[in-house]
Amino acid sequence: METVGQIIRAKRESQGLLLRQVAAHLDIDQAILSKIERNERKPTKENIFKLSQILKLDKDELLIQFMSDKIAYEIADEDCASRVLKVAEKKVKYLRAHPIKS
Amino acid sequence: METVGQIIRAKRESQGLLLRQVAAHLDIDQAILSKIERNERKPTKENIFKLSQILKLDKDELLIQFMSDKIAYEIADEDCASRVLKVAEKKVKYLRAHPIKS
DNA sequence: TTATTACTTGACAATAAGTGTCAAATGTAA
DNA sequence: TTACATTTGACACTTATTGTCAAGTAATAA
Numbered sequence: 001m002e003t004v005g006q007i008i009r010a011k012r013e014s015q016g017l018l019l020r021q022v023a024a025h026l027d028i029d030q031a032i033l034s035k036i037e038r039n040e041r042k043p044t045k046e047n048i049f050k051l052s053q054i055l056k057l058d059k060d061e062l063l064i065q066f067m068s069d070k071i072a073y074e075i076a077d078e079d080c081a082s083r084v085l086k087v088a089e090k091k092v093k094y095l096r097a098h099p100i101k102s
Numbered sequence: 103m104e105t106v107g108q109i110i111r112a113k114r115e116s117q118g119l120l121l122r123q124v125a126a127h128l129d130i131d132q133a134i135l136s137k138i139e140r141n142e143r144k145p146t147k148e149n150i151f152k153l154s155q156i157l158k159l160d161k162d163e164l165l166i167q168f169m170s171d172k173i174a175y176e177i178a179d180e181d182c183a184s185r186v187l188k189v190a191e192k193k194v195k196y197l198r199a200h201p202i203k204s
Numbered sequence: 205t206t207a208t209t210a211c212t213t214g215a216c217a218a219t220a221a222g223t224g225t226c227a228a229a230t231g232t233a234a
Numbered sequence: 235t236t237a238c239a240t241t242t243g244a245c246a247c248t249t250a251t252t253g254t255c256a257a258g259t260a261a262t263a264a
Contacts, residue, residue, distance in 0.1 A: 001196040019240065029225055034241060044223080060182055067186045071173055072193035080162055081194045084169045085187050091174035092183045094103040121211065131254060136212060146252080 004048075004065045009037040011055040025054045042070065106150075106167045111139040113157045127156045144172065 002010075012022055019037075023030035026047055035041040043051070048066050052059040075081045114124055121139075125132035128149055137143040145153070150168050154161040177183045 001193060018238095028223085030239090031226080031241075031243095032224070034239095038241085040241095041223080063180070064182050064186050064189055067177060067180065067182075068189035068193055071176070071186065071190040072197060074173070075169060075190075076194050076197040078165070078169065080166050080169075081198075082191065084166050084173065085191050085194070087166055087170035088173040088177075089184065089187050091103060091170055092178050092187070095174060095178040096183075120209095130252085132210090133212075133214095133255085134253065136210095140212085142213095143252080 002065070003039050004043065004062070004069050005037045005039040007057070007062070007065060008051055008055065011057055012037070015055065017054075022051070022054055026050045042066075104167075105141050106145065106164070106171050107139045107141040109159070109164070109167060110153055110157065113159055114139070117157065119156075124153070124156055128152045144168075 012019075019030040019033050023033040026033065027050075028047070032041060036043045036047065043066060045063070045066070048062050049059060051057065052062045071085075075084050078084065114121075121132040121135050125135040128135065129152075130149070134143060138145045138149065145168060147165070147168070150164055151161060153159065154164045173187075177186050180186065
């Protein structure tokens, strides 16, 4: 089971890129990228988009990894975690079928 | 599809309790509870626990509603929402099978 | 009508969480 | 050692969350 950080690091290294090079492209300090890769900090959505560009990763796939990481982390310590996901799925379907008029 | 707010309001009213009575039990201003019931603000976990006590709702069930609301809201506007949930489920299983030593 | 009661609204304050910079420390290899 | 990449932690800045308060609305009774 790969985390977003692991995916990013593996891809960056396989392309021979340095932290500072990639960080410069993201317009953040390399310290943050270092932490993102070790799952010490979470990337922003913006980070994810730019990372998928420079590392030639599929944008949607990386976004899915990013969001699923966030959710998994959020509920992992609840023993009702899997029910939460099931109910969330129903709610998402409902929300998409009944969009809010705004 | 009921929101947490709707569940709370329905139960509070069925018990003939006033906003200020329940809010006092939660140790928050009744304005907040009013907003929680109308889904204008999200309850904290602490709020959820105390609400389940005073309203005699199942604590786990209310927590599930609370967390699934949060997640559904978080991803509803992504078109990869259902994949996110599937991947999240895998990650949760993995995390629970491989707990972090701390 | 006025008074009372329950609830709602919005401006604001306090606090917590997220996001970032920087410089020093650590690791690694020539 | 020197040079370079990465890591670490203290700190600052910004944004989000959580709350208080007082004034507003709505419904009802006197």
